[in-house]
Amino acid sequence: MQSQIVAVTVSDLRNIKEGDEVVLNGWLQEIRLLKNISFLVLRDHTGTIQITSKPDTTSGYDKLAQMTRETVISVTGTLTRKTQSKSGIEVLCKSIKVLNASKSPLPLGIIDPVSADIETRLTNRFLDLRKPEVALIFRTESELLWGMREFFHDSGFVEVHTPKIVAAATEGGADLFPVQYFEKQAYLNQSPQLYKEILISAGMNRVFEVGPAFRAEKHNTPRHLNEFTSIDIEMGFADHHDAMHMLQEGIKSGLKHLVSHRPDIVASLSQQVEVPVGDFPKITYRECIRKLDSHGEAVKFGDDFTPEQLKLIGAEFTGFYFITEWPSSLRAFYTHPKPGDETVSNSFDLQYREFEITSGAQRVHDPAMLEERLRSKNLNPDDFSFYLNAFRYGMPPHAGWGLGLERLSLIILNLQNIREAILFPRDRTRITP
RNA sequence: GCCCCGGUAGUGUAGUGGCCUAUCAUACGGGCCUGUCGAGCCCGUGACUCGGGUCCAAAUCCCGGCCGGGGCGCCA
Structure with missing residues (x-):
């Protein structure tokens, strides 16, 4: 984290100007790969944000396919409100760094539609x-x-x-x-x-x-x-x-x-x-x-x-x-x-x-x-x-x-x-x- | 301490004697898709808590173990 750009939280993004460069640290909550564009959702303790990634503007784009959910990542990108995302705000990904990969599959899904028993949840309380x-x-x-x-x-x-x-x-x-x-x-x-x-x-x-x-x-x-x-x-x-x-x-x-x-x-x-x-x-x-x-x-x-x-x-x-x-x-x-x-x-x-x-x-x-x-x-x-x-x-x-x-x-x-x-x-x- | 109930893929479930080489969803792997947002579509991998018994046949019935849930009592 030698970057001059200070890492921000998801909730901070509200107050950041269009086009500003940001660094976000958090968990890769989900990843949707399409043919020529991919959408990641990064979660930190303040919320979630969509990270949009394209092959020509994201370095290491081809590595995205290998990333597992709940991997800890650091994303550098620019903020934009010209988006079709439901939150009206997204970050265009320049680069993404894996800080620590997560094993897969997860013993407990964070956002899965199936709900786990309290027993399973408590055993995997960190998740x-x-x-x-x-x-x-x-x-x-x-x-x-x-x-x-x-x-x-x-x-x-x-x-x-x-x-x-x-x-x-x-x-x-x-x-x-x-x-x-x-x-x-x-x-x-x-x-x-x-x-x-x-x-x-x-x-x-x-x-x-x-x-x-x-x-x-x-x-x-x-x-x-x-x-x-x-x-x-x-x-x-x-x-x-x-x-x-x-x-x-x-x-x-x-x-x-x-x-x-x-x-x-x-x-x-x-x-x-x-x-x-x-x-x-x-x-x-x-x-x-x-x-x-x-x-x-x-x-x-x-x-x-x-x-x-x-x-x-x-x-x-x-x-x-x-x-x-x-x-x-x-x-x-x-x-x-x-x-x-x-x-x-x-x-x-x-x-x-x-x-x-x-x-x-x-x-x-x-x-x-x-x-x-x-x-x-x-x-x-x-x-x-x-x-x-x-x-x-x-x-x-x-x-x-x-x-x-x-x-x-x-x-x-x-x-x-x-x-x-x-x-x-x-x-x-x-x-x- | 007493009394009920349950244990099937990673997760959550369907299945109560043969139609089960076990259902569905989700997750996972692969493929297709320029904008998704519960993404979608196609293909695939993956499970009967353990031990004993009954029976021609057990996920299914019986006994025991292990693990768990709930009610009562007691309490915050």
């Missing part, structure tokens, strides 16, 4: 991700997350990174992956929960973390992953109402950032993206039971809702909604009971249709209550002393939540399978690529 519509998922996710980060940062939150290799036994609920840590038994953390709380005791006041969470659950569904990205916050001197407010505003900020900074992304999504206006509606667990009752679904207090029941509840709302005041028996030990009605808790889930996106609550801050709650869940407080100690020397009241990033992408992009929302999913059977 799958070359599809603009697949790449778009991750560009969207990045923008969403960036907007949320900005919001939490501006709201006084400190971004932290807590250990993923932990000693503690389970918090209850999900199973943990054991790892051998030298001579000790350790586990991959199922959530940063306990560490976030310790940081509140440490006086950091407001923390957030974006990181992996591991669940050793043998589920095999389109909405579960064994490694997912958890966005977590914890705030001191706050209750569940404050946490819900932060969640609502955080999600809105993510969407706002996406819509305002990348209207191009939003426009090319198959799914319409809108920033919710106003407060997300709230419904209590008990109200849900009453609603389900009117649908002929009998739910006992203390039962969790089935996916079918959540669909019925979700049908009553157009977008995000909170289900609040869950029975204490259904929530983790650190969930604060509701004062005056301790059978329920100061807890909430953020839902979108039948999908649970976030789980949060005001946390127990009183060490005696916390120990009692541990015992009531058949957990041994001795196993949690590293955590309980943080509550014994001045722990502020606090609240927080954890949000599944892939689930958020799933619902915002209306994906059919959560594996679509993560680059390299770790599911029941897959650990490669």
Whole structure:
């Protein structure tokens, strides 16, 4: 790339003058050879452009026939808008250099009309991700997350990174992956929960973390992953109402950032993206039971809702909604009971249709209550002393939540399978690529 | 953990006992075509997950293995 001409991206071509010489680097997406003229389509991370090549103006024209799809090429040519191409712009090829040839046939076609199974796609994820519509998922996710980060940062939150290799036994609920840590038994953390709380005791006041969470659950569904990205916050001197407010505003900020900074992304999504206006509606667990009752679904207090029941509840709302005041028996030990009605808790889930996106609550801050709650869940407080100690020397009241990033992408992009929302999913059977 | 379902060319499929030396599309190879853009037309290459069994006969039925998908539970 010793050329004086600076390489440009496909999207840059819009602003380039007729007749200007350009260099484009990218993949040879397709090649149509006719007798005395050939059309190539070059793709880079910004789009595709037709490269027109003629024997008398392209050096090495006869080598085109040997080129395979997805070969990495560098094209030098002149831009013209006097074209019959549908985009109204094309590059007349002077020379084309093969930077790295691609094997053929491809294990997965980038633009083939036949669609591959998700299995084939994931095995060949590097090819799958070359599809603009697949790449778009991750560009969207990045923008969403960036907007949320900005919001939490501006709201006084400190971004932290807590250990993923932990000693503690389970918090209850999900199973943990054991790892051998030298001579000790350790586990991959199922959530940063306990560490976030310790940081509140440490006086950091407001923390957030974006990181992996591991669940050793043998589920095999389109909405579960064994490694997912958890966005977590914890705030001191706050209750569940404050946490819900932060969640609502955080999600809105993510969407706002996406819509305002990348209207191009939003426009090319198959799914319409809108920033919710106003407060997300709230419904209590008990109200849900009453609603389900009117649908002929009998739910006992203390039962969790089935996916079918959540669909019925979700049908009553157009977008995000909170289900609040869950029975204490259904929530983790650190969930604060509701004062005056301790059978329920100061807890909430953020839902979108039948999908649970976030789980949060005001946390127990009183060490005696916390120990009692541990015992009531058949957990041994001795196993949690590293955590309980943080509550014994001045722990502020606090609240927080954890949000599944892939689930958020799933619902915002209306994906059919959560594996679509993560680059390299770790599911029941897959650990490669 | 429980319960269902599936595995046919590179990719995606049709075929549920003989009509299968296995369908179609796409991809791939070759040929024709001065402007294509889901290019078109012609020719060609290419596959029954593995092992055992039943049967005159198995892609097809049975058993087991391997690999995968989905539902429930649990959860983000």
